[in-house]
Amino acid sequence: MTRILTGRTDEILQRVAAFEGDELAARELDIPVADKAGKHWFVAVGESGETLGFCSAVDEGERVGFWTFYVPPSSRGTGVGRELWLARLDAYAGRELYAYCSRDSWPFYERSGFEVVVEDYETRDHGKVWWAEVRRPA
Ligand SMILES: CC(C)(COP(=O)(O)OP(=O)(O)OC[C@H]1O[C@@H](n2cnc3c(N)ncnc32)[C@H](O)[C@@H]1OP(=O)(O)O)[C@@H](O)C(=O)NCCC(=O)NCCS
16 A cells, blocks of 8 residues: 655655656656755655655745656556645645646646646757646636
């Protein structure tokens, strides 16, 4: 069974920090995993105590930013992303939400009623990357 840890405890920050040097995570997320912005974390932990994935949110008062939604390839497609997504969405029910989302995560945003504000492609070392600024009103 998967447990979801939330907040900014030492354990949570350590689990997230373990991904800081992960090149794939940095490339796929397109932002540093590093905990620099006072993020509130949601971390999925597997039966053996392994970190299965994480996402974060920053409460800016007027609105809430969704950041750092990541599940390593070995755990993808098993429902971990869904659990993390729903835990975070539930925690900020009724709030205005925004994010910069990737192709992989857009289906989550779309199905939860987000709309695209800006859609673009940016060139990175590994090619063109689609991203979109998305929002959902309160
Ligand atoms: C995006 C990412 C975190 C998804 O993780 P994942 O573990 O593969 O996701 P899951 O297997 O849980 O996702 C699919 C499930 O979520 C469900 N789902 C999707 N959107 C949903 C929503 N809005 N509400 C509820 N469920 C939803 C799907 O129906 C599916 O469930 P099913 O298998 O029962 O049909 C992962 O692909 C990833 O890390 N990608 C690279 C990094 C990245 O692009 N991150 C986003 C940066 S913005």
